[in-house]
Amino acid sequence: MKIVVAYKWAPNPQDADVAPDGSVDLGRAKWAVSEYDPVALELARQLADVTGGEVIGLTVGPAAIDTPLARKAALSRGLDRLVLVADDALDGVDGTRVAAVLAAAVRRIGDVDVVLAGDSSIDVAAGQVALTLAGTLGWLGLAAVGAVRPADAGAGLVVERELPAGTAVVSVPTPVVLAATADAVVPRVAGMKDILAAAKKPVEVLSLAELAVAEPGAVLTTLATAKPGxxxxxxxxxxxxxxxxxxxxxxxxxxxxxxx
Known part of the structure; x- marks a missing residue:
């Protein structure tokens, strides 16, 4: 089973400077794997260990996402290899555009069975990319995933979804995109051995030109910002x-x- 984890290397808003007009300056913010994505990384590793599969990290963003620190932070959390789409043209783009680039990268990786993502990103928190990615790929997409395991018989997965009415247990075919809840599992803490091993794992860096992603039909424009009342x-x-x-x-x- 080939599992891709779509995660985000993002600035932490807790370090941001907020101007009187409500605009946010993240220039001094520290970057890290987005708050909820380690849950998706851990779910993927556990699923791969059961199925004998491979876990591939995938992230897109400006050139700043490709640093030794960013690579080790992801690879030390159970990934087998990493694919980066690092291009300054991706700085600040909306979730629809991010999903389009992720979809192109997933197709390039090829033969992917599962894409796992976190609940939302720490900086934008829109929670839309995972299901937009599913739609772009033409795959089934499920949010609020609390657990996942291979089906007892045949292909596919058994997924537990944490819904307001209770836990729903569903059988799903692959390929599929799953967005994990924030508390689905407790992520592992990378030890020194994991960090050292991360430096030896394969990393592929791609540009938008290599993926030949079509220009978006619509672009999101922020008209104004304001402090909450x-x-x-x-x-x-x-x-x-x-x-x-x-x-x-x-x-x-x-x-x-x-x-x-």
Missing amino acids: GAERTARIFDGSDAAAAATELVGALRQSGAL
């Missing part, structure tokens, strides 16, 4: 001279507001 808060002071009466009044007010 502050929540309205109700301030009420109760007379504490009679503690019992004040407590009764407080409970009544909380019930009236729906807090109790």
Whole structure:
């Protein structure tokens, strides 16, 4: 089984500078594997260990994603090899464009059975790329995946989905794109042995020209940014001279507001 993990090497918004107009400057932010993607990496490794498969990391972005630190951070988490689409033309592009490039790379890798992705990226958090990728490839796509294993008989996978109504267990054919929940598994912590081994694993770096990705039919343009509005808060002071009466009044007010 050939498993691809689509992950993102991204700046951490916690390190960002926010201007008075709400615009965000990530120039000083530290880059890392996006917060939820290690879960997808771990799910892929566990599935590959059961099936005897291969796990291939795949990420796209500007040239800044191709650094020794970025390579080791991903390869030390259980990947067998890595494919990078590093091109400055991909800096800041929208999720539809990212999905198109990922789809082209998946086709180039060839014979892929499963693509796993995290719940969302740490910097944009739109949560749209995985299912857009599935649509671009013409594959089945499932979100909210909490567990995955090979089917007991025949081809395909058994997938557990964590839905608002409960856990749904479904049988799915391959190829398929799966987006994992943020808490599906506990990701492994890379040790020194993993980090040293990462330096010896194969890495393929591709450009957009090599993938021949068609220009997008529509481009997302940010028209404006603004700070989120502050929540309205109700301030009420109760007379504490009679503690019992004040407590009764407080409970009544909380019930009236729906807090109790």
